[in-house]
Amino acid sequence: MFLEKILIKNSPAFESVNIAPSKGLNIISGASGSGKSVFFGSLLALFGIKESNAGVIEAEIGGEIDLREYPQEEEVLVQILKKDKARYYLNEQSSSKKRFNEIFSPYIKLLTHKNSNELSSEYLLEVLDTLISSSSHHQTLREFQEGFIQLQELQNKLKTLKEEQKNLIELKEFALFEIERIEKINPKIGEYEELLAYKKRLSKKEKLQSLANEALSALEGMGSVNAFLEGAELKLEGFESIMLEARALIESECEKLNVLGESDPEEILDRLSSLNSLISRYGGIEEALARLEEQKVKLKGYESIDEDFSHIQKEIDSLDVKLQALSKSLSLERKKALEILIQELNSYAKLLLLEEIRLSLSQAPLHFLGADELGVCIKQSGVQTLSSGEYNRLRLAVLAVENKKDGGILLLDEIDANLSGEESEGVAKVLKKLSSTYQVFAISHQPHLPSYADVHFLVKKGEKKSGMIALDREGRVKEIARMISGSTLTPEALEFANKKLQI
Known part of the structure; x- marks a missing residue:
């Protein structure tokens, strides 16, 4: 899934925005207060993540997407029209903000603060499984998951019977x-x-x-x-x-x-x-x-409840034995592949100027992916103690290793804020790699990320409202130079910008 065209009218910052983003890396820059965050808010509204902030927000969406009950067409038209209240349309059929969020959430990753699941044990286990080439491992995983669903159904039946037994x-x-x-x-x-x-x-x-x-x-x-x-x-x-x-x-x-x-x-x-x-x-x-x-x-x-209770308990015990055996087989394969995941994550950690990433595979109660728990930390620091910058860079490393064929849309609001030049450049390189599988939209205040952009959009404040344009090479040089030296473009800043775009 990717955005082909975006139209915004009558927002707090813009009279009108009409852009055609790249399928790859799209960078948005501009002076403070120009309206970058307003544009980003409109993007989030398109996917039901935030309330609409404009009179009209419209987008054409390409790629593969499951529209559920809505007509499946080659191109998807999303519209939000707001007067007294916002009205949502999907392929010209009435919808709602909640339904937008349900339909688009599987295709959207938002990296702003600690709001993700990419560092959860379940997500990391799924990434680890993608590194295992053995077909028998994936067959074992499917067999385990089918059995686990059956186990949950039996446990729910048993719970109901227990409640009935009480009375x-x-x-x-x-x-x-x-x-x-x-x-x-x-x-x-x-x-x-x-x-x-x-x-x-x-x-x-x-x-x-x-x-x-x-x-x-x-x-x-x-x-x-x-x-x-x-x-x-x-x-x-x-x-x-x-x-x-x-x-x-x-x-x-x-x-x-x-x-x-x-x-x-x-x-x-x-x-x-x-x-x-x-x-x-x-x-x-x-x-x-x-x-x-x-x-x-x-x-x-x-x-007959007592008889049913005994029968179901026997089924649960038998299935539990089978799942424990399958989970041990899954654990053995994961332990073999764990070092590969650690090496790949740390290869990106170097780019992102993160300290050594450590993973620990331990036993856990049975869950949908087996009986493993995969924890992650940077040196001795657990996920909860990381700064926002470390947390999001670690997320980028995980996404880069995962490297889905069609990742969807990746949204980053000032991902390079408060980072050093080297850290910012590392983020830029990883995002450039991710842009081969994700359509990336990122707001940036530093010169490194814009130099890797497939399309660089400038938000420029006018007398009344702002405008938004895709920059040509000369415009990109000037904007990168502005990020370095401010409103007065120095020869050194212009030279640096030129060199960055030639890389």
Whole structure:
């Protein structure tokens, strides 16, 4: 991945910047306060590292890059437009600062202060592994990593089972309680509604019986009505059959009321109360029956946890033995290659005017790369006690040894600040080497780094805002001379600059 074009508009320092950087070493210089750091901040915003500091920041990106869910095209267009708030676009699709950072972070290395992982044991082990040519070593590493991922999965399962075991007695008791409670009531679907209707009729029993007796008495009197109609030779169609049907219905209902009277009202009310308790707890009889089956399944699962626990523990123990053996094989190969890494790092340490770099390979608990821990120090000084200058120069040495085919973009903010001339020149030489695999952007205040640049950009302050241009050879000579002698360019400074560019 590399930047092909960069456009910046309406930033605190620039009205407009439009540049085409080199794929190699790009150096930015200029007087203090001209806007170099503002430009660098815009670069960081492009990758979601900092907030946008301009109205428009736009870049065309070439090379290989995984855009995740965004359209994969030959050239990638990144845009940040800012009015009230910043809006992010990737190939003209809306995105966010967070997503920019997630997508671009694998391709960006920022060397400003102690914010990196290049000096971590894991990173150094990966660099060490690249120096081992044995194919069996890399096959062993892949086999180990696959097994380690499996081990982590098993350990997570075991952890879950342990948590469940802590509460297993309570869980079992609760499941049994619910099963017994529901089974004891033994509800039937539709039973509750039937009992409610039964209860309603039971509450009306006495009144219905009284009305039935009165109705039957009234029907007895209807015989004289029928006799009268016959005597008067009057015909009322269906009258007699209606009377007979009414009597039959009333007598049938009386029989039902007599049967109803044989039921125990207390039992019906108790049954309704039991069913109602299930409905209140579970939402309905069907839900209660579903809960019953669910708890039965859970109870079986709880009873098999001990068996599962034992089985998983055996798998873990067996896998651990295998991984320990693989890690020993990895350690043996790494010990053989360690001296090569030390020699290569120290070859760059000489250029960078660092004291002797020392590495120590020791045993550690199993991790993704094996059971090794690789520590680094300069003489007796550990990483945490190094100055920022030493720390970043040591990082450069590691990156130079690693020497990836496509390293991405390397960003350095005043990497040569507070360094001596010799130290600064050593940094310049290492960065020139790194620029064969990284696209490098570096702000510099010293004359050595600009002399190795593929493109040297000058940030120059104007009356209102600054401008940024790529210098030709004559411009580079003058800018390098300015870095040496200040605003008054001395013949000695100009001669030195000319010689530096001829190297």
